[in-house]
Amino acid sequence: MRDATAARPGPEAQFKAFLAEGRFMIQRSRSTGRHVFYPRGAVPGTGESDLEWVPASGEGTVYSITVNRTREGATNLALVELAEGPRMLSWIEGVETVPIGTRVTARIATIDGAPAIVFDVASQGSV
Numbered sequence: 001m002r003d004a005t006a007a008r009p010g011p012e013a014q015f016k017a018f019l020a021e022g023r024f025m026i027q028r029s030r031s032t033g034r035h036v037f038y039p040r041g042a043v044p045g046t047g048e049s050d051l052e053w054v055p056a057s058g059e060g061t062v063y064s065i066t067v068n069r070t071r072e073g074a075t076n077l078a079l080v081e082l083a084e085g086p087r088m089l090s091w092i093e094g095v096e097t098v099p100i101g102t103r104v105t106a107r108i109a110t111i112d113g114a115p116a117i118v119f120d121v122a123s124q125g126s127v
Helices: 011-020
Strands: 025-029 051-055 059-070 073-082 087-090 103-111 114-121
Touching: 011 025, 011 051, 011 114, 073 103, 087 114
Parallel strands: none
Antiparallel strands: 025 051, 059 073, 059 103, 073 087, 103 114
């Protein structure tokens, strides 16, 4: 007899499935309330394995950013601190760069045929 959890997809596959449904979800420990990102089986450093999926607020702040300039144009790569606490690597669309501390809002975009989280600079007063 197979264990029911053995057939369940892993955390990364679950995250991607939520994105495909149009939902930005992150994990949270039931016992501590600590949010984690990138999807995983246990909380780093403490090992709690009681992670559940919860909707992300989509709000964040630019923690760091770098710009790659080529002949074709410039792209940024940003480390965004989510309102829930964890940081995620993504990019901020529509701008070359922004100051550290800029408030941003997440959205799901299609990149190379797959859904992904990207960020936009938050409008004044929305975040």
